[in-house]
Amino acid sequence: MTAPVPQLATRLRAEHIDELLLKCTGWAYSPDRGGTITREFLFADFRQAFGFMAQVALMAEKRNHHPEWSNLYNRVSITLTTHDVSGLSMKDIKFAQLADRTYALYDAQPA
Amino acid sequence: MTAPVPQLATRLRAEHIDELLLKCTGWAYSPDRGGTITREFLFADFRQAFGFMAQVALMAEKRNHHPEWSNLYNRVSITLTTHDVSGLSMKDIKFAQLADRTYALYDAQPA
């Protein structure tokens, strides 16, 4: 029997995390602060990187779920965690998946 | 003999415009205000449209050549002209080509 689907804003339990991270293959898990996931995204230049950041900012504001993120020229690093549950929640998994889909655009044609 | 390449900030003459517009096939020429070109870009949603706008804004500021542009949800319309020469210049042609290349990213994967 599979584990029941966790609620959006509930802290994910260890057995869910392993399973869910299989859907976010580019993301690295860290046990810091109860659990975070991080991915670095590469772009052709700053302009592309900031276009992606603008899209991510809109995602974040709409969901009221804001990343810890940094940028240097053509690199954007995003770290996700759910402060309210002191760890990872489904909000982070869904955000990671949407960021991945958004990045697919830029990744396909990096020049 | 082909016409010499026009200077970046010089007003394009009629014979150049026809030739150059062949490189900007999506753009429509209008004789308004000495000459303008316009293109409408379609996106999957507002988020993609604004990601594109952020990239275009960076292009504009870097070149100090700013478009007349409008947006409604998933549509962005850009009109180019060079105010200083009261018509089209190579600045507009180059801007159009760079906007087209930027859009190619989004156009390829519209969902």
Add this chain to the structure above:
Amino acid sequence: MTAPVPQLATRLRAEHIDELLLKCTGWAYSPDRGGTITREFLFADFRQAFGFMAQVALMAEKRNHHPEWSNLYNRVSITLTTHDVSGLSMKDIKFAQLADRTYALYDAQPA
């Protein structure tokens, strides 16, 4: 007796519009398309104008209520209407007020 407060996504009736527009003094009403309101915002330069646009884009995406807007260098024009009700709704009034509050920042120190 004052008129009851209209629902967020209901079409505003004429008697509400006059009253509500007093709260949006910079906005011009037009009967086009069942009713729209428009305001032009001026900035020190393109950079400020686009900073404002980024804030407005986040507002729009969060509320799922998107403006018709245009920009030329240091000017941003915003037109609001509620397509679903074929006219103005409280969504437009609230959006206008939030845009005004956002603009107050830039207006205070235009250089």
Add this chain to the structure above:
Amino acid sequence: MTAPVPQLATRLRAEHIDELLLKCTGWAYSPDRGGTITREFLFADFRQAFGFMAQVALMAEKRNHHPEWSNLYNRVSITLTTHDVSGLSMKDIKFAQLADRTYALYDAQPA
């Protein structure tokens, strides 16, 4: 006799740095990587923070001088250094001053 004004893309010498940092009072100097300066900016919310980031992105692209920066909700941290000279240059000082002037807008009316 005062020291001569350093060139824009030259590595600043120790005696210049002390003097110039007096013009960037909010910035903290670190000797890391030959010299960096860092400042954290606080905003009312994510929306204001991202409006500021959009302005900073335009500054960076125009000058072809890109910061290392990060954001979490209403906080933006900017670190400046000039990679080409392995330390601080006048590009960093000028960028810091322009970021400060841009921030003055938001700082004045933080709500």
